[in-house]
Amino acid sequence: MTRRILLSILAAAAIGAVTPAQAQTCFGVEARVNVATSTLTTAITGAITTTEAGLIAQEIAERARLLSAVKVLTAQSAAGSDQVSNGFRASSEALATTVVTQEQRQAVAEATHRYGSVGYDPCGSNTKAQALYTAMSGSAAARQQIVTPVRAQPGRYADPKDWVSDVKNGDAPDGAALYGGDAAAASKFINTVVGPPDPQPRNTGSSTAADRDRLEKTGRDTFRSMTAVVLADIAADYRADGPIAQARTLSTHWQGNDGGAAWAAGVAGQHDRGIIQDAVRMEAANLALLAHQIKRGMRTEATAAALLLAMVNARLTNSVPAPSRGPLTPASYQAP
Structure with missing residues (x-):
């Protein structure tokens, strides 16, 4: 160890x-x-x-x-x-x-969605609006066509027998022809209402008498032409393709027979832009109808003024015979 x-x-x-x-x-x-x-x-x-x-x-x-x-x-x-x-x-x-x-x-x-929203049937509304514009623009030409066949024309003399023949051979005059859309029937009614044309004066020897006849004819033509133009303008407005018919067609675009249910359903899912466009179109249509309403108001005022002038002239000249003097004959006829 x-x-x-x-x-x-x-x-x-x-x-x-x-x-x-x-x-x-x-x-x-x-x-x-x-x-x-x-x-x-x-x-x-x-x-x-x-x-x-x-x-x-x-x-x-x-x-x-x-x-x-x-x-x-x-x-x-x-x-x-x-x-x-x-x-x-x-x-x-x-x-x-x-x-x-x-x-x-x-x-x-x-x-x-925004720019695809263009309102309810914009092509249809534009077409109807264009038709209304065309009808309103063509009212003057349509009125001239209606008033042209009238026998009594301002500044012209003619044989009254043609007018008498038209009245005898034609139907009874009816004011509904102005609103029926038939231009020929409206012309016949206006021709009947305006009366026969003035025959050629025979007293041509005196210049004073000729001037008096010419002055009287001018007065009669004034009343007649106003009557013919107003009635023809009414008939032009109510023709088949006139402003009244086109305005009704344009109004039914948004209202229709369903009270506007189709229009409401058409814009329900659209952008505000489409609804605003429809509102603009409606306002434009309202302005067009307002312009036409103003025109009709002016026509009514012109008619009332012409009637008042005719009544005043009849009172002053005593050219219209009193009821006690018997019915109005071609010999005593001077004013419509």
Whole structure:
């Protein structure tokens, strides 16, 4: 036991010393101790060297593995970060593309809805409005066509027998012809109401008598022409394609027989722009009808003024026979 302890102490001393101690320098130590010590020192030194070399080799290998693992981890982390970053970027781009596309589609849909809303049947209303304008513009020509067949014309003399023949051979005059739309029937009625034309005066010897006859004819022509023009204008307004018929057709575009239910259903799902356009068309139609109403009011006032003038002239000239003087004959006829 003592020997083993001594060997352990010597081994520890040999490991800790720079150079192993020589046992022969120590007195009383046997030679075999020195040999065993030398052998032990060599074995320990070899074991330490082998162990140190193995540890160094293992440490280098472990370091290489560790570095490799760190590199792999770093690469994986970098790749993962890139993938995450690329994923975020791709998802952001996809989201931005989706948002932009959606906004564009919404803008297109809004524009389509806005500018596609043009009111209820705009082509139909425009066609009817154009027909009303054409009818109102052509009223003067239609009135002239109706009044042309009348026998009594201002400034002209003619034989009354033609007028008498027209009255005898024709139907009984009826004021409904002015509102029936038949221009020929209206002309016959106006011809009957206006009366026969003035025959050519015979007393041409005196200039005073001729001037008097011409003055009287001018007065009669004034009343007759006013009557003929007013009645012909009424008949022109109520002709089949006249302003009254076209105005009724235009009004039924929004009202109709259903009270406007079709129009309301037609604009229910439209944009405000379409409803405003329809409102503008309605207001334009109202203005056209108001203009025609003003024209009719002026015609009524002109008729009343002409009637009043005829009554005043009859009172002043006493050209209209009193009831006690008997019925009006062609010989006593002077004014309508």
